[in-house]
Amino acid sequence: MVDVDLSQPPFSLLDAKGKEQVRHGMDLAYFDRHDIIVETGQAGEYVYLIHKGEVAELDPTLPASVSRIGHYTAGDLFGAISILNGKSRYRFQAEQECLCYLMPKALFKALCDQYPDFNQFFHQSLAHKARLLTEKRAEGGVTMAGFMLARVSECMRAPLLLPSDADIGKAVRTLNDSHADSLLVETASQPGIVTKTDLLNAIVLAEHPVTTLLADIAQYTLVTVTPNQYLFEALVSMTRHKVTRVVVIDDAQVVGVVELTDVLSYFSSRSYVVSLQVEQAGDLPSLAAASHRTPELVNALMAQGVKLRFAMDLLAALNGRIMSKAWEFTIDTTHHQHSCMMVMGSEGRGEQILKTDQDNGLILADDAEWPGLSDDMQRLTDTLIELGYPPCPGNIMVSNPAWVGTVSEWKGHIARWASSRDGDSLMKLAIMLDAHGVAGNPSLLESVREELFERCSRDELLLSYFARTALRFSTPLTLFGSLKKPQHGIDIKKGGIFPIVHGVRTMALERRIYATSTFDRLDALAEDGRLNRRFADDLGEALALFTELRLRRQLQDISDGTPADQQERSNRVIVQDLSSLERDLLREALHIVKDFKQRLSHRYHLEYS
Amino acid sequence: MISRHALDAPLGWLGSMLRRGSERRRYAASPYAWLFQPYLGNELVALSCFAHHGVISVAAVTLRQHQILTSGAWVAALSNTASGSAAAERRHQLLYSVDTTLPLNIESLRSLIEFIGNRPILGWQLEQRLAPLEQQLRRHLGFGLPNARVDVTKLHQRYLRRLHPQAEQQAELACALRCWQVPSAAPQRALEDATASALLYLHLRRDADQVV
Structure with missing residues (x-):
């Protein structure tokens, strides 16, 4: 029996009995420097778990300078693939004095048979490994494990259906009998919903008699979900559509209703109530209080192991609501119709999980009259700062007159940027491309974006200049394809996030894709046929991984109380601190980035620039 | 039988050599004869042995070239029913994490020496630590471990x-x-x-x- 750490995957997938089997079946082996542990073509006899030392994976058929294809250190596992394939494709050689635990082939196969999860571990793709890691973290989550994985079907209540010829009186009686807040009306074409508020409005405001048919006062624009969706997706759509209940539809049949209160009863931890607080906030201080609690929400979501994409969606919806509330509180309603506030950059893409800075601008209708505009905008910026959005270091804020303009002024800017093509203009184009309207009249932004696509999407030269920026930072991989390990960590934003985001942005510009989120753009590009589906998924997965690594670092910085001026550091990921599985994932993800860059340079002819 | 102390004290190596020679001749016709044959393979057996209060904890593990075959190790506490107590057995189990306890008799000792065979043995402070085990072997089987040793x-x-x-x-x-x-x-x-x-x-x- 040997004392070996079995807390990391794949061994964490075994139960106590399996672990005991491993402990009893493992041997030890000692390899000297330059000893060959497994030779090319040799039948795999053992799975090796490195206890100490380093092992290189070599392809002896290649010239020496490029033959190194893998590198394993303490805690890593190798040799499993050789067993599954029957023989080893490569040579494993000890780089240092090396101590390995050996799991015999028979035991390995037996474990694979007994534990499907364990077996799966060796047969899985990048996305699969990432999911595993997420699940592992979810186990560590302290509060309400499993909540985030709850489906709508677990929380919905049976619908209260009335025929279309029922009147208001009957509806009130039914509601009272069943202690419900809303009911559904069956009509020939589609179901409608009637809430208590609707009934009151019908009787008091519209002065309908009690005998009015429900079909006349029901609302037919329903917000729907399917029973298999996650519960928090229902929450996202409630927040987005500003409603408090959604209807559950399965195969065009109404099967239930999910009320906000039902969802909230699932959210027993107070951190999930943030979205409700935002919705209920009647003045600035209470909105600020809700807004300052979003990091808490992010923390909780991360602890639950929520897939980052959904967390981003939730946070983007939340941030949008906060912004638009702030807008409502500070700007007079007479201006709402002829102006549009847009958020740009990461916020426009819906990828800003923590409030890192505010990038926003204002579009006015051409005929708008707004005396005291600059004062109002200064006030809006100050309000947002109060709500916890730090000022933008590049001064891309509504308080800056350069980012406030009428539709025709904006179109003029875009024309000028597109023709000058210098670094600053290209950056501004990129920022503008991610713009997303949060308050006011969104059609103004639409017309500006229309102009942007019109000017740029067919201009090959501009696209080439535009795409070049994606190659500006090198991918932190060594010549041999392993991770670089500088002492201060690798910059994940420059090395991983930026190339993906910018490359996808360029393609979206070329293909005139209106979505602003990188994930949506990837979906649209795959739909469009510009990228193949598999590669688009891989890119999305890689982006999610980078964002997650960065987010974890940022959350840690917040809890450590690192001052804001040192946040440059929070983009850095110390490779040495990651577990071997995470390191493996990071390496594969960076390889995907490298591949993507190559495709970009091929498509936009960047080879010689 | 040659007295242990008479030869060990002044010329330890000569004493053990002579004794091993005499034991080899004496057991030439017994089932243990093969243990005295010179070993020609490339394996060794690492041995550790702790003895207190009539209980001997023994661990033997094969070393084949660069592999240590921990999965096939021979680990047991040998308890002398005459002088060993339940408390001593428990102490050994806890202290040296030995799961199996065997009675200290011919069968268990035979299984140990069958495991070791004629392979050379190695260990830390081999002579001192093996002394209690040797003593028991002599008492029950009549000979000590004849193997080549690496301390x-x-x-x-x-x-x-x-x-x-x-x-x-x-x-x-x-x-x-x-x-x-x-x-x-x-x-x-x-x-x-x-x-x-x-x-x-x-x-x-x-x-x-x-x-x-």
Whole structure:
């Protein structure tokens, strides 16, 4: 029996009995420097778990300078693939004095048979490994494990259906009998919903008699979900559509209703109530209080192991609501119709999980009259700062007159940027491309974006200049394809996030894709046929991984109380601190980035620039 | 039988050689004869042995070239029913993490020497630690372990002296492991002790190859 750490995957997938089997079946082996542990073509006899030392994976058929294809250190596992394939494709050689635990082939196969999860571990793709890691973290989550994985079907209540010829009186009686807040009306074409508020409005405001048919006062624009969706997706759509209940539809049949209160009863931890607080906030201080609690929400979501994409969606919806509330509180309603506030950059893409800075601008209708505009905008910026959005270091804020303009002024800017093509203009184009309207009249932004696509999407030269920026930072991989390990960590934003985001942005510009989120753009590009589906998924997965690594670092910085001026550091990921599985994932993800860059340079002819 | 003390004290190596010779001749026709044959393979057996209060914890693990076959190790506490107590057995189980307890009789000793066979044995402070086991072997079977021996302590001290003539000699296995930077967990336990001494042997042998 040997004392070996079995807390990391794949061994964490075994139960106590399996672990005991491993402990009893493992041997030890000692390899000297330059000893060959497994030779090319040799039948795999053992799975090796490195206890100490380093092992290189070599392809002896290649010239020496490029033959190194893998590198394993303490805690890593190798040799499993050789067993599954029957023989080893490569040579494993000890780089240092090396101590390995050996799991015999028979035991390995037996474990694979007994534990499907364990077996799966060796047969899985990048996305699969990432999911595993997420699940592992979810186990560590302290509060309400499993909540985030709850489906709508677990929380919905049976619908209260009335025929279309029922009147208001009957509806009130039914509601009272069943202690419900809303009911559904069956009509020939589609179901409608009637809430208590609707009934009151019908009787008091519209002065309908009690005998009015429900079909006349029901609302037919329903917000729907399917029973298999996650519960928090229902929450996202409630927040987005500003409603408090959604209807559950399965195969065009109404099967239930999910009320906000039902969802909230699932959210027993107070951190999930943030979205409700935002919705209920009647003045600035209470909105600020809700807004300052979003990091808490992010923390909780991360602890639950929520897939980052959904967390981003939730946070983007939340941030949008906060912004638009702030807008409502500070700007007079007479201006709402002829102006549009847009958020740009990461916020426009819906990828800003923590409030890192505010990038926003204002579009006015051409005929708008707004005396005291600059004062109002200064006030809006100050309000947002109060709500916890730090000022933008590049001064891309509504308080800056350069980012406030009428539709025709904006179109003029875009024309000028597109023709000058210098670094600053290209950056501004990129920022503008991610713009997303949060308050006011969104059609103004639409017309500006229309102009942007019109000017740029067919201009090959501009696209080439535009795409070049994606190659500006090198991918932190060594010549041999392993991770670089500088002492201060690798910059994940420059090395991983930026190339993906910018490359996808360029393609979206070329293909005139209106979505602003990188994930949506990837979906649209795959739909469009510009990228193949598999590669688009891989890119999305890689982006999610980078964002997650960065987010974890940022959350840690917040809890450590690192001052804001040192946040440059929070983009850095110390490779040495990651577990071997995470390191493996990071390496594969960076390889995907490298591949993507190559495709970009091929498509936009960047080879010689 | 030749008295142990008479020959061991002044000329230990000569005494044990003579005794081994006489035992080989005496057991030439017995089922144990093969144990006295010279070994020609490339395996060794790392042995560790702790004895207190009538209980002997023994761990034997095979060392084949660079592999230590921990999965096939022979680990047991041999309890002398006459003088050993339940408390001593328990103490051994806890202290040296030995799960199986066998009665100290011919069968269990035979299974141990069958496991070791005629392979050379190695261990830390081999002579001192094996003494109680040898004593029991002689009592029950009539002969001591006839195998060739490698005392890792002596190896360690020789290499250390060669590198640092002034260095203080330490008799702790943990110190030696630290000194040569051999990773090992808890050499306190019986099996880990045997494994650690085998690792130390592998490490030192490598140094020897480099010196030559």
